[in-house]
Amino acid sequence: MRNLKFITTIAATLLLSSTGAFAASAEKGRVAFGKNGCWQCHGWEGQGGNAGPRLARTQLPLEALTAFVRGTNGPMPPFSKKVLSDEDLADIYAFISAQPAPPDPKTIPLLAR
Amino acid sequence: MTDLNGKDGFDRRKFLTGAAVAGVTPALTQASAPAQAQVAAPRHTPSALPPTMKTIAAETQPPEEMSRIGGKPGSDFMIDVIKTLDIKYAPSNCASSFRALHESMINYGENKSPEYISCMHEESGVGMAHGYFKATGKMLLTMVHGTVGLQHATMAIYNAYCDRVPLIIIGGNDLDAATRPPGVPTFHAAQDINAIVRDYTKWDDTPVTLQHYAQSMVRAYKIAMTPPYGPVAISLDAGLQQEPIHEHGSKLYIPRYVPTSPPQGDSNAVREAARLLVAADNPVIVADRCARTPNGAKLLVELAELLQCPVVDQGNRMNFPNTHYLSRPAGVIAGADVVMGLELSDFWGTVNSFTDNGENGGVGVNASRVKPQTKMISITSVDLLTKSNYQDFQRFQTVDVHMAADAETTLPSLIEAVKSAITKDRANAIAERTDKAKKAYADIRARDMQAAVVGWDSSPISTARLCMELYAQIKDLDWSLVSSAGDVSNWPARLWSIEKHHQWLGKSGGYGVGYGAPASVGAALANKELGRFSVSIQSDGDLMFAPGVLWTAAKHKIPLLSVMHNNRAWHQEVMHVQRLSNFRNRKANYGGDMGPIGTCIENPDIEYHKLAESMGWWAKGPIKDPAQLGPALKEAIAVVKSGQPALLNVWTQPR
Ligand SMILES: Cc1ncc(C[n+]2csc(CCOP(=O)(O)OP(=O)(O)O)c2C)c(N)n1
Ligand SMILES: [Mg+2]
Numbered sequence: 140m141r142n143l144k145f146i147t148t149i150a151a152t153l154l155l156s157s158t159g160a161f162a163a164s165a166e167k168g169r170v171a172f173g174k175n176g177c178w179q180c181h182g183w184e185g186q187g188g189n190a191g192p193r194l195a196r197t198q199l200p201l202e203a204l205t206a207f208v209r210g211t212n213g214p215m216p217p218f219s220k221k222v223l224s225d226e227d228l229a230d231i232y233a234f235i236s237a238q239p240a241p242p243d244p245k246t247i248p249l250l251a252r
Numbered sequence: 253m254t255d256l257n258g259k260d261g262f263d264r265r266k267f268l269t270g271a272a273v274a275g276v277t278p279a280l281t282q283a284s285a286p287a288q289a290q291v292a293a294p295r296h297t298p299s300a301l302p303p304t305m306k307t308i309a310a311e312t313q314p315p316e317e318m319s320r321i322g323g324k325p326g327s328d329f330m331i332d333v334i335k336t337l338d339i340k341y342a343p344s345n346c347a348s349s350f351r352a353l354h355e356s357m358i359n360y361g362e363n364k365s366p367e368y369i370s371c372m373h374e375e376s377g378v379g380m381a382h383g384y385f386k387a388t389g390k391m392l393l394t395m396v397h398g399t400v401g402l403q404h405a406t407m408a409i410y411n412a413y414c415d416r417v418p419l420i421i422i423g424g425n426d427l428d429a430a431t432r433p434p435g436v437p438t439f440h441a442a443q444d445i446n447a448i449v450r451d452y453t454k455w456d457d458t459p460v461t462l463q464h465y466a467q468s469m470v471r472a473y474k475i476a477m478t479p480p481y482g483p484v485a486i487s488l489d490a491g492l493q494q495e496p497i498h499e500h501g502s503k504l505y506i507p508r509y510v511p512t513s514p515p516q517g518d519s520n521a522v523r524e525a526a527r528l529l530v531a532a533d534n535p536v537i538v539a540d541r542c543a544r545t546p547n548g549a550k551l552l553v554e555l556a557e558l559l560q561c562p563v564v565d566q567g568n569r570m571n572f573p574n575t576h577y578l579s580r581p582a583g584v585i586a587g588a589d590v591v592m593g594l595e596l597s598d599f600w601g602t603v604n605s606f607t608d609n610g611e612n613g614g615v616g617v618n619a620s621r622v623k624p625q626t627k628m629i630s631i632t633s634v635d636l637l638t639k640s641n642y643q644d645f646q647r648f649q650t651v652d653v654h655m656a657a658d659a660e661t662t663l664p665s666l667i668e669a670v671k672s673a674i675t676k677d678r679a680n681a682i683a684e685r686t687d688k689a690k691k692a693y694a695d696i697r698a699r700d701m702q703a704a705v706v707g708w709d710s711s712p713i714s715t716a717r718l719c720m721e722l723y724a725q726i727k728d729l730d731w732s733l734v735s736s737a738g739d740v741s742n743w744p745a746r747l748w749s750i751e752k753h754h755q756w757l758g759k760s761g762g763y764g765v766g767y768g769a770p771a772s773v774g775a776a777l778a779n780k781e782l783g784r785f786s787v788s789i790q791s792d793g794d795l796m797f798a799p800g801v802l803w804t805a806a807k808h809k810i811p812l813l814s815v816m817h818n819n820r821a822w823h824q825e826v827m828h829v830q831r832l833s834n835f836r837n838r839k840a841n842y843g844g845d846m847g848p849i850g851t852c853i854e855n856p857d858i859e860y861h862k863l864a865e866s867m868g869w870w871a872k873g874p875i876k877d878p879a880q881l882g883p884a885l886k887e888a889i890a891v892v893k894s895g896q897p898a899l900l901n902v903w904t905q906p907r
Contacts, residue, residue, distance in 0.1 A: 176830045176840060179823070179847060179906055186707030186714060188741035188907035190827060193706055212609050216834035242708060244701035249720040252575075252749060 168234025171227040175218065185235040191215065195238035204232055323496030326462050327356035330493065333466045333506050335365055337473050339393050339420070341384065341777065343369035343377040343804070345404075347397035349424025349440060352493035354395065366393060369777070369808055372800025374401045378408035378483075379770025380777065380801070381419040383734060386569075386757040387778035389545060391418045391476060398423030398445035398487060406449060407764040412483045413452035414597070414644045415568065415761025416541055416634065418476035419483050420469070421449070426490040427458075437490075446485045451641040454482035460489070462497060463504055470507045479514040479544065479658040480633040516665065517631055517657035525592065525629045525653045526669035530678050532590035532627075535561040536580075538602055539571035539659075542594035546753035548660035549573065552594070555667050558674070560685040562692075567745060568597065570756040575749045577693040585622055592629040593651075594659040599630055600647035610835035631666075633658040644762065700746045712903040713878045715817065719743035721881045722787065722815055725889055729785040731755065734775035737768025738791025738817045739824070741907050754784060765822075766797030773805045776812035776897075785892065787813045790899070792853050792860070793822040799863060805897040806868025813892045814899040815885070816860055818874070819906045826851040826906070864899040873901025 172178055172185070180191030187193030197204065205228055211217050218228075244250045330353055346354060358368055371377040374396045381392035396402045402423045412419055426432035426441045446456040455475045459465035465488070472484040497504065517525075529535045537556060543549040552572050556563045562580040563572045571594070572579055585591055585603065593599050603626070607617040628651040635656035638645050655662065674682070704716035719740055732754045733744055750756050757775055760767035772788035779786045795816075805812055829848035833840035845852035861873035870891040872884050881902065888898040 173846065174842075176826075176847065179827050179830055182707055182710075182714070182905045182907065183712065184707040184710045184714075184905075186710065186905070187703065188715060188905070189739055190907045193703065195706055212611060214607055214609065216609070216831040218834060219837050221837055222834065222839045241702075241705040244705050247705060247708070249724045250701050250704060250747070 163229040163233035165230070165233040165237040168230035168232065168237075171230045172234055175223050175227060175231070177231060180215070185238060194235045196240065197232075197235050201229065201232050204228075321494065321496055323498075325352060325356060325360075325493070326495050326497055327352040327493040328360045329462050329497055329504060330465060330469075330488070331356045331361040333469045334393070335361065336506055337469070337509060339366045339391060341369050341380075341392050342366040342395060343371050343380040343392065343774065344395040345371045345374050345377060345397075345401060347395075347401050347424060347440075348437065349397050349401075349426060349490050350395045350422065350488060350493065351424075352490065353422065353424070353488065356493075369804060371804055373798040374404035375408040375766060376770040376773075376798050376801040376804065378405045378412060378419065378421065379767055379798075380774030380804070382408065382412045382415065382417050382761075382767065383757065383771030383774030383776075384778045385417050385419065385481075385774075386415075386771075387732065387734065387754055387775040387784075388782070390778075391420065391473070392774075393420040393422060395422045395424065397440055398425035399440045399442050402445055402448060402485075407762075407766065408770070409449050409483050409485075410452045410642070411760045411762040411764045411767050413454075413642075413762065415758065416480045416482060416595075417761065418481040420472050420476060421453075421483060421485045423485060423487050424490055424493070425458075425487050428489070428491055431491070445487045449483075449485055451639055452483070452644075453485045454480075454637065456485035456487070458487040458489075459492070462492065463499075463502075465492065466504065466506050470509050473509055474512055478512040479661070480637050481544075482637065514658040514661040515633060515636065515656070517655035517662035519665065521653055521655045522662065522665050522669050523673075525631075525655075526666060526673045528590050528627050528629060528653065529559055529561070529592060530670055530673040530675075530682075532561075532588075533681070534587050535559055535590040535592065536564065536585050536588040537561060537592050537594065538564045538566060538582075538585065538596060539569075539594040540566040540596045540598075541568045541571075541758075542659045542663075543569050543571040543753060544658075544660050548663070549753055551660065551663035551667065555663060555670065558667065558670050558682075560682045560689060562689065565745070566596070566602075567756070568758040568761070570750060570753045570758075573749075573751040574745055575751055577690045579693065581696065588622055588626055590627045590629065591622060593632070595632045595634065596630065597634075597644070598646040599628070599651065600649040603628065603649065604647075608831065610831075614835075627652045629653040629655075631655045631657055631659040631662050704743065704747060707905065709878055710905065711876050711878065712819070712905055713876065713881060714905045715740040715907060716743050716747075717878050718815065718817065718881070718902060718904055719789070720747060721878070721885060722789075723748045725882070725885045726785060726787055726813075730783065732775065732779050732784045732786050733757070734779070734786045734788050734812070735759075735768045735772040736789040737765075737794035738789070738819065739907050740789055740817055740904075744789075754779070754782075765794050768794040770798065770801045772812060772814065773801050773810055776805065776810045777808065780811055785813070785889075786811065787815065790814045790816050792816065792818045792820060792858065795860065796853070796858070800867075802864050802869055802897070802899075803867035809895055810897060811892045811895050812897045813888055814864075814869075814897065815888075816873070816900060816902050817904045818860060818901055819904050820854045820857065821847055821852045821906065823847075823851075823906045860901040861899060864897075864901075869897045869899050871899040871901065873899075874903050875900060876903045 181194045185194035208218050377394040384392050396405050423445045425445045426437050457468040459468045476484045556578045562578050562584045564580055564582050565571045603622045605619050605621050611617050630651045707714040776786035826847035830840050840848045843849040861871035864871040884900055891898040
C-alpha cells in the first residue's frame with residue numbers, strides 16, 4: 140500500500156516528541172475520534188469502508204500512525220497539530236487499538252452464500 | 253393552434269361555431285392494421301356562446317350532444333397516437349397547460365396504456381420513468397407544465413440522459429400570445445420551452461399541427477429507443493390539444509413505429525480488437541452500460557470465458573454475474589496489457605486515478621492505473637451522441653481501437669472474431685489462466701467477508717450488516733434491488749449473488765441526488781407486473797429531495813421494501829468539507845452537529861418512519877440495534893408481499 144511505504148520513509152525522519160507523555164484513554168479516544176472527524180471515512184468503530192481503510196486493531200505503532208496522519212499527501216487529508224492535538228491522537232490510537240476482535244466470518248450464517 | 257392567417261376562422265377562446273367542426277374524420281394509422289379502432293366523432297353543432305347560436309343549438313340538437321368544443325378534440329387524436337407506442341404509464345403532476353391531453357387520457361383513453369400515475373413533483377415523474385425503463389426495457393412518458401414543471405423535471409432528465417435511458421417528456425405550453433389567457437398562463441408560457449433541456453435530450457420538437465404531432469411522437473419514440481437511448485421532449489401547444497381536429501385537406505394518419513437497428517462495430521475494427529484480445533497475456537474487460545438487456549450479460553460471459561479474462565463491472569447496469577470466477581474489482585486493470593471498455597461513461601477515469609489531495613495548486617494529482625504499453629479498445633454508442641455544453645463525455649482518453657457502436661450489438665461478431673483468432677497455442681495459454689482466476693476470485697471473496705465482520709455488532713448498524721441482514725431475507729425470492737442510493741461500501745456487489753439482469757438496476761447516471769426514491773418506485777411498479785420482489789436501499793439525503801413519491805407508491809399500491817441507509821447526513825459532503833478544512837489547516841466547524849455545518853441531517857432527527865406512515869406506508873424505526881433488524885425485516889417483507897410498500901428507518905454507519 141502506498142501509505143505504508145510513506146509511513147516507513149517518513150516515520151523515520153519525523154521527530155515525534157510528546158507522544159507517550161500522558162496516559163492515553165480509549166474512552167476519551169472514542170470522543171476524539173468523533174470530534175475530529177475520523178469516523179467520517181473510517182466508520183464510528185474504525186471498521187473501514189469505501190471511504191477509508193479499517194483502523195480497528197491497527198497494526199501500526201503510534202509513531203507511524205502519527206507520522207501518517209500529520210503528513211500524508213495521499214487520499215486522506217492530513218491533520219496538523221493545530222487541528223488535532225497529539226493528546227487527542229494518542230487517545231484515538233488507544234481507542235482503535237482497543238476495539239474487540241471481529242468474529243470469524245465462518246461463524247456468521249448471514250455470510251454464507 | 254389557430255390558423256395564423258385567421259382563414260379558417262375559428263377561435264377557441266370564443267368557442268366554436270359549427271363551421272369549424274364540419275368534416276371531422278377518424279384518425280387512421282398508416283399501416284392497414286386497425287391498430288386503434290377509431291370512431292368518427294358524431295357530426296354535431298356544439299351548444300355554445302353566443303346566445304343566438306345557443307338558441308339555435310337548443311332547438312336543433314338533443315341535450316346529450318352538448319359540447320363546448322365540437323368534434324373530436326385534438327388531444328383525443330394525440331392519445332390515439334400514444335396508444336400505438338406501447339407506453340403503459342404516464343407518471344405526472346397535473347397542470348392546465350396539458351389539461352386537454354390529461355382529460356383525453358383518462359376519459360377518451362379510459363386511463364389505460366397509458367395509465368395516469370399521480371406524482372407530487374415533476375422530478376418524481378421522470379425518476380419513476382427512469383426506474384421503470386431499467387426494470388422492463390419499456391419506455392414511459394411524463395407530462396409537465398412546459399415552464400415551471402419542466403424546470404422541476406430538469407435534474408431527473410439530466411440523470412436519464414447520462415444513464416442512457418429513454419423517456420418522452422410532454423410539456424404543455426400556451427404558445428399563441430394573442431389568445432392565451434393573461435396572468436398565470438402567460439407566466440407559464442414560453443417561446444421555446446424545450447430550450448432548458450435541449451443540452452441533455454436526444455431530440456425535441458414543437459409540433460404545430462396534429463399531423464406534425466403524430467410524426468413527431470413516433471419519431472421521438474424511435475429516436476429515444478435507438479441506442480444510445482435517451483430522453484426526448486415534445487412541446488404541446490395547449491390550443492392544439494384543445495381544439496377539435498381540423499385537417500388541412502388531408503386525412504390524419506399515425507405513422508407505424510418500426511424499431512431502428514442499433515449500430516454495430518465496423519468489421520475491421522472488430523477483427524483488430526479480437527486480434528489484440530487473443531494475443532494479450534492479461535486482457536481485462538471493463539463494462540459499464542454494456543448489458544442493455546439480459547442477453548448482453550450472457551454474451552459478456554461467453555466472451556470472458558472464451559478469453560478466460562477478468563471482467564470489471566462498473567455497475568451502471570448488471571453486466572456480469574458477480575458469482576462468476578472472472579468477476580473482479582477495478583484494481584485488476586493494473587496488470588492488464590489490453591483493456592477493453594464496453595459502454596464506459598468514463599474511459600479516462602477507468603485507466604487513470606485522481607487523488608484529491610490539494611496538491612498542484614489545489615487541483616490534485618493524476619496518475620495512470622495501467623502500464624505504459626497497455627493497448628486500449630473502446631466500444632460505445634455514446635460516441636454517436638456527444639453534445640457540447642454538459643460535460644458527461646468526461647476527460648479525453650486516447651484509445652487504440654475505437655468503435656462508435658453499441659457494445660451489446662457488437663458482441664456476437666466480436667465473439668466470432670475471437671473464436672477465429674484463437675490458435676492452438678493461444679488456446680493453451682488461455683486455458684492456463686483458469687485455475688489462477690478461480691483462486692484469485694476466492695481470495696477476494698474471503699477478504700470481503702473478513703472486511704464485512706469488522707464492526708458487525710456496532711450501533712448505528714454497519715452497512716455490511718444492513719446489507720447482509722437484508723439479503724438473508726430476500727435471497728430466496730425473485731428479488732430486484734431497484735436502487736441503492738447513498739453509499740453502502742458496495743456490499744451488495746461484493747457479497748450478494750447478483751446473477752440476473754433485474755437484480756441490479758444501476759445508479760442515477762448524472763449523480764443528481766434524489767434519483768433513488770422515485771426510480772425505486774418506478775422500477776417497483778414494473779416489477780409488480782412481473783411478479784418480482786422490489787427492494788431499495790434508501791439514503792436519507794436522497795429521499796428528502798422529493799419524498800412525496802412515497803405517497804405515489806401508496807396511492808397506486810406499488811409493493812416496495814425500502815430499507816433506509818440513514819446515516820443522518822449528506823455524508824459525501826461531510827467528507828468534502830472536512831477535507832477542505834484540513835487542506836486549509838483549519839479546524840472544521842461542526843456547529844453542534846457530528847460533522848461540518850451544513851452537511852448533517854440531525855438536530856432534529858427526521859422520523860422517516862412517521863413520514864412514510866403519514867403517506868400510507870407501513871413503517872418502523874428508528875432501528876439502531878442490529879439484533880432488531882432481522883425481525884423488523886421479516887415483518888416488513890410480509891407487508892410488501894401483501895401488496896403494500898413498507899419502510900424501515902435504519903440508523904447506519906456513514907459508509
Ligand atoms: C441534486 C444534487 N444536489 C447536491 C448534490 C451533492 N451531493 C452529492 S452526494 C450528496 C449527499 C447525498 O446524501 P445521501 O443520499 O444521504 O447519501 P450519503 O452520501 O449520505 O450516503 C450530495 C448532497 C448532488 N450530487 N445532487
Ligand atoms: Mg445520508
